[in-house]
Amino acid sequence: MAESKHLIAALDKLKKNGVRMTPQRHAILAYLINTMGHPTADEIYQALSDQFPNMSVATVYNNLRMFKEAGLVQELTYGDASSRFDANVEKHYHIICRQCGKIVDFHYPPLYEVEEAASKETGFKVDSHRMEVYGYCKSCQEAQSTAVN
């Protein structure tokens, strides 16, 4: 697979920020950008363990922090133990399955009215918001309806 536009742009941004490129860093970033999922640090570590048998988990965490600071990835935290990471920084929202934990993107016009209302009510200077929807994905709905009660 050729390097996607998205990946090329991200690499470019890092270079402009004076960040050195290493094989590990490149692989972590590429993995995040190419995957449709929203992997945890450990999932990334596992996924790249064939390619980099000696890579340390610390490298994954260090790079994820770096990418986050550079605005290339977003950290998602839910009730469960570990953070998930998303290289899609375009405006979009997530819907999460309560049963299997799957995270799917969906589109909706950004909720700027809410930001404004919140700012007015609280006096905060607002810069962003986060919103997720919870429910049951198609396959978990089916599993539920065919289950014996």
Place this chain on the structure above:
Amino acid sequence: MAESKHLIAALDKLKKNGVRMTPQRHAILAYLINTMGHPTADEIYQALSDQFPNMSVATVYNNLRMFKEAGLVQELTYGDASSRFDANVEKHYHIICRQCGKIVDFHYPPLYEVEEAASKETGFKVDSHRMEVYGYCKSCQEAQSTAVN
């Protein structure tokens, strides 16, 4: 301070669920209901350590889980390390200060249209959503504007 209506209702609900009342449990619940903040498990533990010098942190965690399962409190997870707990189960949203971490409630009509749109786009069966606004609270704005650059 007399027991608030809110606390009385919560105690009632627990009794109906066949849950035993203990001094620790009562104190944790009362603390959560009376505080305006959104404390972590450890903050609760600290706050009650005078009253219960021998209480175990596990007791705090156990009870918080219990309250959550009973629908009496809500667990809030943000990027930072530990969960926060909110005994206000009325519909409301939070705005969070990026600088000092303060969490303040604000009101806005529940975003059911978003739930519907998400359901339509993804095929999920939706049951709830979560949304928070981020920014800088008044005192942190002032601190910033008076700071020497």
Place this chain on the structure above:
DNA sequence: TCGTTTATTATAATTATTATAAATTAATAG
């Protein structure tokens, strides 16, 4: 290619949370 600076590795430390097992205590039937 060299030298400096940054990144990676291996490992240990930290922190939040959960599990376990023994001791205690609340609810309640008698």
Place this chain on the structure above:
DNA sequence: CTATTAATTTATAATAATTATAATAAACGA
């Protein structure tokens, strides 16, 4: 009121995610 029993608390250990540290290795501009 007391004894019973099942739930709760406590103390402690275990787990798991993440971060810190120090030594080694690699990137990249001169």
